[in-house]
Amino acid sequence: VAMAYLAWRLAQRWCPSSLQVISFPVVQLHLNRTAMRASQKDFENAMNQVKLLKKDPGNEAKLKLYALYKQATEGPCNMPKPGVFDLINKAKWDAWNALGSLPKETARQNYVDLVSSLSSSLESSSQVEPGTDRKSTGYETLMVTSEDGITKIMLNRPTKKNALNVEMYHEIMHALKAASKDDSAITVLTGNGDYYSSGNDLTNFTDIPPGGVEEKAKNGAILLREFVGCFIDFPKPLIAVVNGPAVGISVTLLGLFDAVYASDRATFHTPFSHLGQSPEGCSSYTFPKIMSPAKAIEMLVFGKKLTAGEACAQGLVTEVFPDSTFQKEVWTRLKAFAKLPPNAMRISKEIIRNREKEKLHAVNAEECSVLQGRWLSDECMNAVVNFLSRKSKL
Numbered sequence: 001v002a003m004a005y006l007a008w009r010l011a012q013r014w015c016p017s018s019l020q021v022i023s024f025p026v027v028q029l030h031l032n033r034t035a036m037r038a039s040q041k042d043f044e045n046a047m048n049q050v051k052l053l054k055k056d057p058g059n060e061a062k063l064k065l066y067a068l069y070k071q072a073t074e075g076p077c078n079m080p081k082p083g084v085f086d087l088i089n090k091a092k093w094d095a096w097n098a099l100g101s102l103p104k105e106t107a108r109q110n111y112v113d114l115v116s117s118l119s120s121s122l123e124s125s126s127q128v129e130p131g132t133d134r135k136s137t138g139y140e141t142l143m144v145t146s147e148d149g150i151t152k153i154m155l156n157r158p159t160k161k162n163a164l165n166v167e168m169y170h171e172i173m174h175a176l177k178a179a180s181k182d183d184s185a186i187t188v189l190t191g192n193g194d195y196y197s198s199g200n201d202l203t204n205f206t207d208i209p210p211g212g213v214e215e216k217a218k219n220g221a222i223l224l225r226e227f228v229g230c231f232i233d234f235p236k237p238l239i240a241v242v243n244g245p246a247v248g249i250s251v252t253l254l255g256l257f258d259a260v261y262a263s264d265r266a267t268f269h270t271p272f273s274h275l276g277q278s279p280e281g282c283s284s285y286t287f288p289k290i291m292s293p294a295k296a297i298e299m300l301v302f303g304k305k306l307t308a309g310e311a312c313a314q315g316l317v318t319e320v321f322p323d324s325t326f327q328k329e330v331w332t333r334l335k336a337f338a339k340l341p342p343n344a345m346r347i348s349k350e351i352i353r354n355r356e357k358e359k360l361h362a363v364n365a366e367e368c369s370v371l372q373g374r375w376l377s378d379e380c381m382n383a384v385v386n387f388l389s390r391k392s393k394l
């Protein structure tokens with residue numbers, strides 16, 4: 001029953017709710033569109049279109065495509081279920097199996113529809129409107145706006161507590177690079193919904209490439225190093241507006257921000273040991289400097305969760321505001337900052353931060369290399385499997 005429940009939870013995660021409703025314990029598929037039927041030619045065109053996508057559509061979309069393709073070509077899944085540690089094949093099996101007895105023609109149509117929606121959304125993501133006041137809706141996982149001299153990068157996966165999936169890592173890097181060159185004076189990172197961010201999306205560990213977990217860990221370390229590097233090198237004032245709880249990498253990165261404003265609802269939690277992992281985001285260097293080595297160890301090694309007030313007392317947070325007035329007070333202040341001469345702000349940040357840059361890049365490289373080893377450990381694997389099978393939560 002537990003395994004069936006897990007399959008159902010994973011299926012919920014990976015199956016498009018607009019196409020079907022899945023209920024437990026009996027898997028029922030209620031299709032809301034049966035009228036249209038894609039021809040074999042449409043299906044083949046869609047398969048070719050997938051190869052031409054300019055951007056990676058992300059793991060969730062790839063699993064949906066895989067499942068629909070298998071269903072359309074082979075019918076219902078009757079393969080043996082892969083073992084619990086064979087994460088990638090198990091995820092694929094779950095996605096396919098969750099389609100139940102969906103007819104081949106419907107799967108074909110759903111595949112064609114999905115490719116068409118991916119093509120249009122990924123095409124538009126490369127277009128940024130020119131001008132000073134602009135809104136970029138092209139991102140899949142972010143909302144990026146630029147007005148009043150402020151570029152706001154909002155993490156936008158509120159139903160997943162703004163967990164950072166691989167696509168979000170890439171989009172944040174893209175948004176930061178664009179913000180570093182645009183005409184805004186300051187850049188703000190914040191979260192949509194009740195969380196600032198729940199940190200690394202633990203399903204990032206499930207998409208294992210043909211080279212196996214070693215290759216996955218190596219690629220993860222390369223991605224993480226590049227990602228953190230963008231924060232180290234960001235040239236303008238970078239401000240975090242921490243609207244709610246923050247976990248993992250969303251906390252450690254705060255040591256690289258120029259100001260951190262938090263709602264009194266926010267908490268700061270880095271449960272790395274619980275997850276069999278180790279600190280990143282340069283926190284092994286910035287946290288002991290900011291708050292003393294002993295306080296840093298309480299957070300980074302023992303996983304002590306801080307309230308916003310505690311984080312402020314320890315220097316990680318610049319100022320705490322009551323949640324009821326948080327947005328109003330913070331944005332009023334930020335708008336005033338953004339009116340200051342941008343070049344003076346950039347040059348002042350440079351002189352304050354630059355002498356640490358080389359050190360920070362070295363720390364980043366070392367942390368990523370240590371984490372690469374941690375991701376291959378049983379401690380880490382067990383923590384991820386426990387979360388995904390809903391046996392544990394922070």
Ligand SMILES: CCCCCCCCCCC/C=C/C(=O)SCCNC(=O)CCNC(=O)[C@H](O)C(C)(C)COP(=O)(O)OP(=O)(O)OC[C@H]1O[C@@H](n2cnc3c(N)ncnc32)[C@H](O)[C@@H]1OP(=O)(O)O
Pocket residue numbers: 012013159160161163164166198199200201202203204205216217219220221223224247248249250271272275277280375387392393394
């Ligand atoms: C080899 C790997 C390569 C990886 C690629 C590079 C990676 C770089 C990695 C850098 C290292 C980073 C480390 C970290 O950030 S460690 C911190 C990781 N985060 C967690 O452990 C948090 C896990 N989440 C929770 O414990 C709870 O969800 C939480 C306490 C945050 C909220 O609980 P609550 O009960 O309020 O809400 P739900 O649990 O129901 O959550 C709602 C849905 O959101 C999903 N969710 C939330 N957080 C995550 C997450 N971090 N990863 C994946 N999914 C997450 C949750 O599952 C719910 O989804 P469903 O509605 O579908 O069930």
